[in-house]
Amino acid sequence: MTYRYFYDCEFIEDGVTIDLVSIGVVDENGREFYAVSTEFDPDKAIPWVRRNVLDKLPSPADPAWRGRDRIRDDLYEFLVAPLRGRSQVRMELWAWYGAYDHVALAQLWGAMPALPRALPRMTKDLKQMWDDLGRPTLPSIEGSQHDALADARHNLARWNVMRPDPTA
Template sequence: MTIRNVYLDCEFLPSDMATTGLISIGLTDDQGVDFYAVNRDMDMLAVESVPWMVDNVLPYLPVEQSRPGEFELLHYHEDVHPIDRIRDRVAAYFADTDAAVTHLYAYYGGQDICRLHSLWENNWGDMPEAIPRWFFDLKAFAVQLGSPELPAQDDGEHHALADARHNRRVHQFLRQRLTALRELNGGLPPVMTAAQTREADR
C-alpha cells in the first residue's frame, strides 16, 4: 500500500476559530510538493493588535506598513487568496495523488487540523473525502521515543510553509531514531518508563 505523508502548519489567531482567524497555511509532502497561501480575509486589525504576531508572523507576510502599528495586506501578491480560493486549492492539493492513503503530520497540531477543517466550517459531511480527518502529532511521536533533542529550524520559524517543511525534517529524524532503537531492542519498539513520560510532559 502506498502512503503519502503530508506535513501541515498554520499561522492563526488563537482567539478566533473562524476562518478570519486563519492567517496562513503551509503544506508539503514527502516528495517536496508544496502549497502555501495567505488568507486575504484574515482579521488584520486583530493581528496588528497582538505584539507577538507583529514581531513573529507579520515579517513573513506580504504587507506594507502604512503608519506605525498599521499594516496593509498586499492583495495582489501571488501568495494572497480569498478563503474560498484557499479551500479549493487545498482540496486539489490533497486530491492530487496516486497514493492509496494520505497520512497527515503536524507538531503540536491540534489547532492546525482544526484550522484545516475550518475551511469547511468543520463539517465533515461537506469536507472532500481526500482531506484527512485525523493526524499524527510529531510531539507525541517524540515523547514516545524518549523526547530526544529535535533538529533545530534554521530559519523561517512562524512562516507556515517553512514550518511545514521543518515538520517533514523532524519526522525523518524521528523515523531514523525509531529504527535505531528497534535495532537496539531486538526489533521491538522502545517502551517509555513512567519517569520518562512525566519528564516529557514538563
C-alpha cells in the same frame, strides 16, 4: 501505502475562533503549497502574532495571498492530485501541534462535517511522537520560524529523524 503531508498553519485565535492567516504544506516528495488568507482580521491579532507572524508575511502583491475559498480549492487539489487513481494509497496529515492545525485546516470547509471524505479526519501529532520517542535531537529550523511553509519543511525534517522505518 501511505502518502504523508507535513503542514503548519499560522492563525489568530481568541478562545472562540481560529482564523487562518497562512498555511504551508510539504509532501514527502518535496512538493509544496503555500497560501496567505486575504480574509483574516489583523486587528484581532495579539502583539506576539503581529510581531512574529503578520510582520513576516510576504507582500500583499505576492500570489500566495488569496481568498479562503480559493485556498480551500487549491489546497484540496494539491492534497488529492497525487492520489488519483491510486485507491490503495492512504493519506496522512502531520503537524507539530496537530489538533490546532487540523481545526484551522478543516475550517476552510466550514463546519467539521463538511470536510471532504478524501481528507483525513485528524492530523497526526509530531510533538506527541517526539515525546513518545524520548525527545530525540531534532534538526533546528532553517529560515524564519512562524512562517507556515518554513515550519512545514521543518516538520518534514523532524519526521525524517523520528520515523519508525526510514524506508517507509
